[in-house]
Amino acid sequence: MRFLATLVTFLAVPAWGAPTGLNVMPTADLVPLRQLSLGLQNANTELRGSESMFHEPRPSPQLELGLPWNLEGGLDLVPADGPEDYRPQLNLKWRVLSEGYRWPAVAVGASQVGPEVAPNYFLVLSRTLNYQQVQYQKFRAHHRNIKLRGIRAHAGILYSGYAWRAMVGTDIEVSDHFVIYADWLSGGSNALSLGGAIVIDREDSIVVAAQRGNNEDRVSGLLLQYTHTFAW
Numbered sequence: 001m002r003f004l005a006t007l008v009t010f011l012a013v014p015a016w017g018a019p020t021g022l023n024v025m026p027t028a029d030l031v032p033l034r035q036l037s038l039g040l041q042n043a044n045t046e047l048r049g050s051e052s053m054f055h056e057p058r059p060s061p062q063l064e065l066g067l068p069w070n071l072e073g074g075l076d077l078v079p080a081d082g083p084e085d086y087r088p089q090l091n092l093k094w095r096v097l098s099e100g101y102r103w104p105a106v107a108v109g110a111s112q113v114g115p116e117v118a119p120n121y122f123l124v125l126s127r128t129l130n131y132q133q134v135q136y137q138k139f140r141a142h143h144r145n146i147k148l149r150g151i152r153a154h155a156g157i158l159y160s161g162y163a164w165r166a167m168v169g170t171d172i173e174v175s176d177h178f179v180i181y182a183d184w185l186s187g188g189s190n191a192l193s194l195g196g197a198i199v200i201d202r203e204d205s206i207v208v209a210a211q212r213g214n215n216e217d218r219v220s221g222l223l224l225q226y227t228h229t230f231a232w
Contacts, residue, residue, distance in 0.1 A: 022182075023193035023207065025185055028099070028106060028126035036229065037146075037230075039061070062075075073092050074092075075088060075090055076088070089113060089114035092109055094108055094109060104126055106124075121158070125155055129150070129151045145203070145229075148179065153170050165187050169182060177198065179199065182195075189213075189215070193209045204226075
């Protein structure tokens, strides 16, 4: 695990600090109650030039905690003006409605809450397409990584402080050790991403995804995140 953490420090690249979700969008998922998820990303997603991720890795530690009343809270340390300048950013998500046989899960929240930055506010719906099959597997839930959730679709809106953005995504559980992740956030400065989560065991996973900026015609970034989850 020490090797993996070191690898992420030098090669990782996230979308941004955010609540639990896919590559560039939050979902209606929550870290389960009495569980703590620790992640390490890199805030620099550039692949080319002297300021690329290879020349200026910017590790960004992230923490998400499962809280009572269908809440999740988080704290990210995000690079600011320079490589050594970090600022805290908070996030909070509330699942208003849990998923049922005939309706999706619904969550609202705020992310990127911190000094000198405009917070994001979002509303997102998540629907399991093979819901009945996943329900039959519930007895295995305490043996499975929280990223293993079946085949799902997600949609929502995000207010970034100056504009509304549409967001859509999907995650597809291929096996007990691999999940496809794909999502898109509208807006010229945002991106489409495609990749997946490599599930190592119940507690550990790595997310890898290629990113294509909406205003670019090439792959413009690489996302890599290592996550470890604690339960008590």
